[in-house]
Amino acid sequence: MKYLCLVYGDEALLAGKDDRECMACAESLQHSGHLLAGAALQPVATATTVRVRNGEVAVTDGPFAETKEQLAGFYLLEARDLxxxxxxxxxIPPVRIGSVEVRPVRQLALD
Known part of the structure; x- marks a missing residue:
């Protein structure tokens, strides 16, 4: 089963993390067959949010919501179970200063 691990944390604290530690974690997960995809994200200041309401497209700078912790990246894992x-x-290294939200991937119904 596939699980998406969303990495959240305070950008100021995450900026101080050594990328090599995260790369080593990703390499370990890849070698064990668990990592399907993963990426770090640019700072939240680079985000753009798109909404469509009543057929009108609205584009705004920034994230969807102001929060204490920002989405910093993700790991898509294949795992036996939760x-x-x-x-x-x-x-995942940033879990020590932030959090990792783990969510099962849902298959889209095509009926």
């Missing part, structure tokens, strides 16, 4: 996904998420 417990294995949580075990892997607990090893």
């Amino acid at each position: 417990n294995e996904a949580l075990e892997k998420a607990a090893k």
